[in-house]
Amino acid sequence: MAMIDIQHISKWYGSFQALRDCSTKVEKGEVLVICGPSGCGKSTLIKTVNGLEPIQEGEILVNGISLTSPKTNLPQLRAHVGMVFQHFELFPHLSVRENLTLAQVKVLKRSKAEAGEKGLQYLERVGLLEQKDKFPGQLSGGQQQRVAIARALSMDPICMLFDEPTSALDPEMISEVLDVMVKLAQEGMTMMVVTHEMGFARKVAHRVIFMDQGRIIEDLPKEDFFGKPHTERAQQFLDKILVH
Amino acid sequence: MYDFDFDVIWRSLGYLFRDGMTFTLMLTTCAMVGGIILGTLLAMMRLSSYRFFSAPAGLYVNMTRAIPLLLVIFWCYFLLPYICGYVFHELYKISPKPIGDLLIRIFGYQVQDGTPLRIGAFTSSVITFILFQAAYYCEIMRAGIQSVSQGQMGASYALGLNYWQTMFHIILPQAFRNMLPVLLTQTIILFQDTSLVYVLSITDFLGAASKVAQRDGRLVEMYVFVALIYFVICLFLSYLVRCLQSRIAIIR
Amino acid sequence: MNYNWHWLIFWEASPDGQGTYLDTLLNGLQWTLVTALSAAIAAFVLGSIIGVMRTLPSRTLSRISMAYIELFRNVPLLVQMFLWYFVLPEFLPWGLGEDMKRLLPPWGSLVPAVLCLSFFTSARVAEQVRAGIDSLSKGQKLAGLALGLNLRQTYQYVLLPLVYRIILPTLTSELMNVIKNSSVALTIGLIELTAAAHAMQEFSFQVFEAFTAATLIYIIINIVVVIVMRFLEKRVAVPGFIGTKREAVITS
Numbered sequence: 228m229a230m231i232d233i234q235h236i237s238k239w240y241g242s243f244q245a246l247r248d249c250s251t252k253v254e255k256g257e258v259l260v261i262c263g264p265s266g267c268g269k270s271t272l273i274k275t276v277n278g279l280e281p282i283q284e285g286e287i288l289v290n291g292i293s294l295t296s297p298k299t300n301l302p303q304l305r306a307h308v309g310m311v312f313q314h315f316e317l318f319p320h321l322s323v324r325e326n327l328t329l330a331q332v333k334v335l336k337r338s339k340a341e342a343g344e345k346g347l348q349y350l351e352r353v354g355l356l357e358q359k360d361k362f363p364g365q366l367s368g369g370q371q372q373r374v375a376i377a378r379a380l381s382m383d384p385i386c387m388l389f390d391e392p393t394s395a396l397d398p399e400m401i402s403e404v405l406d407v408m409v410k411l412a413q414e415g416m417t418m419m420v421v422t423h424e425m426g427f428a429r430k431v432a433h434r435v436i437f438m439d440q441g442r443i444i445e446d447l448p449k450e451d452f453f454g455k456p457h458t459e460r461a462q463q464f465l466d467k468i469l470v471h
Numbered sequence: 472m473y474d475f476d477f478d479v480i481w482r483s484l485g486y487l488f489r490d491g492m493t494f495t496l497m498l499t500t501c502a503m504v505g506g507i508i509l510g511t512l513l514a515m516m517r518l519s520s521y522r523f524f525s526a527p528a529g530l531y532v533n534m535t536r537a538i539p540l541l542l543v544i545f546w547c548y549f550l551l552p553y554i555c556g557y558v559f560h561e562l563y564k565i566s567p568k569p570i571g572d573l574l575i576r577i578f579g580y581q582v583q584d585g586t587p588l589r590i591g592a593f594t595s596s597v598i599t600f601i602l603f604q605a606a607y608y609c610e611i612m613r614a615g616i617q618s619v620s621q622g623q624m625g626a627s628y629a630l631g632l633n634y635w636q637t638m639f640h641i642i643l644p645q646a647f648r649n650m651l652p653v654l655l656t657q658t659i660i661l662f663q664d665t666s667l668v669y670v671l672s673i674t675d676f677l678g679a680a681s682k683v684a685q686r687d688g689r690l691v692e693m694y695v696f697v698a699l700i701y702f703v704i705c706l707f708l709s710y711l712v713r714c715l716q717s718r719i720a721i722i723r
Numbered sequence: 724m725n726y727n728w729h730w731l732i733f734w735e736a737s738p739d740g741q742g743t744y745l746d747t748l749l750n751g752l753q754w755t756l757v758t759a760l761s762a763a764i765a766a767f768v769l770g771s772i773i774g775v776m777r778t779l780p781s782r783t784l785s786r787i788s789m790a791y792i793e794l795f796r797n798v799p800l801l802v803q804m805f806l807w808y809f810v811l812p813e814f815l816p817w818g819l820g821e822d823m824k825r826l827l828p829p830w831g832s833l834v835p836a837v838l839c840l841s842f843f844t845s846a847r848v849a850e851q852v853r854a855g856i857d858s859l860s861k862g863q864k865l866a867g868l869a870l871g872l873n874l875r876q877t878y879q880y881v882l883l884p885l886v887y888r889i890i891l892p893t894l895t896s897e898l899m900n901v902i903k904n905s906s907v908a909l910t911i912g913l914i915e916l917t918a919a920a921h922a923m924q925e926f927s928f929q930v931f932e933a934f935t936a937a938t939l940i941y942i943i944i945n946i947v948v949v950i951v952m953r954f955l956e957k958r959v960a961v962p963g964f965i966g967t968k969r970e971a972v973i974t975s
Binding site for chain 3: 306316
């Protein structure tokens with residue numbers, strides 16, 4: 228059984244169709260990178276996987292649980308699907324430690340002590356243990372994003388979703404975030420990553436999806452995608468971003 | 472259940488609108504025009520780098536905004552006669568003949584006695600509302616002037632315009648345009664606030680309704696009707712402001 | 724000026740049997756504070772609920788909240804006061820209306836005044852809460868949901884703590900407004916501060932002294948409110964969070 232199973236989903240914003248009949252699968256331990264020009268629907272696609280964007284057609288199964296079924300407890304499901312946002316979205320009024328523990332206590336019903344221990348353990352893994360009592364506004368962008376990753380990991384997720392995790396960062400901070408993500412991938416975490424960082428894709432991705440105008444037009448193993456994509460559109464895109 | 476008599480509204484419609492609403496609208500218009508002019512001057516003073524200008528303007532605005540409108544209405548109603556009497560008396564001492572004649576012609580006021588000047592209810596309330604609203608319009612205009620970039624001021628000075636030319640031709644037109652929706656919203660509040668002249672037994676829209684209500688013992692019908700009319704007018708006006716706001720947003 | 728100054732009037736006995744004129748004013752102040760603070764607390768709770776409703780996904784709830792806000796914002800406060808005082812008791816079931824009319828002073832006017840000010844102010848608080856929530860990036864809500872918090876928890880732990888910090892300055896001016904607006908209750912017979920000053924003026928004819936004292940008391944209240952809210956702002960300030968760094972509204 229695939230960890231994430233997306234079956235023929237479509238989504239409209241009013242009359243604008245954001246996703247057109249998209250299907251793909253992510254196996255356990257697999258790293259999937261999604262790329263494509265801006266406005267192609269890649270961010271929408273990843274947000275449908277934990278139900279932040281509702282879909283009008285199709286079906287999504289996460290670990291065998293249907294997202295569209297009204298019986299599904301969405302908060303419980305989301306608690307086990309980690310998500311990292313483009314703009315970090317740490318809660319600015321809570322300290323780093325409180326950011327890490329809030330959902331553990333309120334959703335997973337862990338004790339404060341247990342949640343704190345878990346949170347700090349992951350904070351150490353992203354190398355920011357000494358920042359535990361600071362507030363998000365006092366950290367750099369790269370540090371904030373690493374805290375956001377630690378926040379998602381401390382919920383013990385079964386898979387992780389990354390929505391352009393480095394595109395709001397200054398260039399010198401991108402690598403510190405990518406390093407954390409690479410380590411995570413190498414440890415066998417199931418990951419879906421929307422990114423333009425092709426270096427990251429080459430290094431750890433198993434498969435790459437290329438999207439355009441709401442459609443998935445390439446879904447290939449990494450070697451094939453970088454070697455010889457099937458469509459001209461994907462080739463053009465690759466030429467543009469790999470030129471530099 | 473309560474026994475309604477809507478006929479009382481029908482019977483008093485002419486009085487309510489011809490006397491009451493006319494007064495309310497006149498007062499609103501005069502206070503808006505006067506308030507915006509005085510408020511703009513106050514805003515320019517508050518933004519002045521000379522403390523001689525900015526300090527008194529700041530004091531006036533902050534003090535006015537700290538006290539209730541009703542208190543201001545009482546202040547003006549009881550004290551304007553004294554203050555005007557005093558001012559005119561002083562003027563009279565400087566040049567008795569022309570001032571004395573003028574005051575008798577306009578107010579029928581014998582300045583020699585130095586008694587308080589009797590001011591009409593309308594004049595008194597117009598002055599009150601101009602003085603009070605100016606403080607609120609001032610804060611809006613201050614934000615408006617500050618919303619125009621410093622570069623505009625510099626560019627205008629660079630072209631050789633002086634302070635007043637810069638203000639009137641460059642800064643204020645932009646400030647007004649930016650702040651138009653807020654100024655109009657404040658005017659809707661002013662329109663509602665004018666109902667407070669009720670405490671001076673003036674026949675504004677609410678005052679007229681209240682008089683009919685007391686006379687015929689029909690408080691429920693009259694007050695519900697008044698509320699309805701105010702609601703419809705204000706809702707319509709704020710709808711217009713919102714339309715204007717979105718149009719301005721598009722132009723920008 | 725033809726005016727008999729008499730600043731010692733405050734220590735003379737007032738004919739209303741409350742002691743000196745100063746006692747009359749302080750009694751008024753007491754009712755101003757009781758009315759305004761009860762209304763402020765009720766308005767804060769009610770306004771938060773209505774404001775949150777406005778931002779919920781449910782169309783119906785959002786519409787109800789919008790209608791509520793428009794209703795209380797587009798009818799003058801004085802008219803609303805009359806509706807609560809004169810009109811509401813006629814329509815209350817189970818003889819509650821008769822009970823309301825039979826309440827002894829000051830309760831007979833205090834209860835409708837607090838109700839009126841609570842609803843009036845709650846609409847304004849609701850609008851600020853709504854605007855505050857809208858001003859947050861949509862990502863905050865998504866991040867809360869993505870962590871598995873349900874909608875109520877997301878509002879409780881993520882959105883509202885941020886919103887209250889952002890709108891604290893405007894809530895400060897709203898608190899000042901409700902204190903000033905409580906003076907409108909004098910029209911239904913509540914002897915609050917402005918009414919007390921007016922009464923003092925009627926008994927003693929010392930207009931200037933009475934209104935000066937009331938004005939000073941309002942200014943002092945204003946300063947106290949600003950100091951308390953500044954302190955509160957510092958207490959809840961979060962390092963590095965822009966929302967709390969905004970310049971506080973000094974007096975409004």
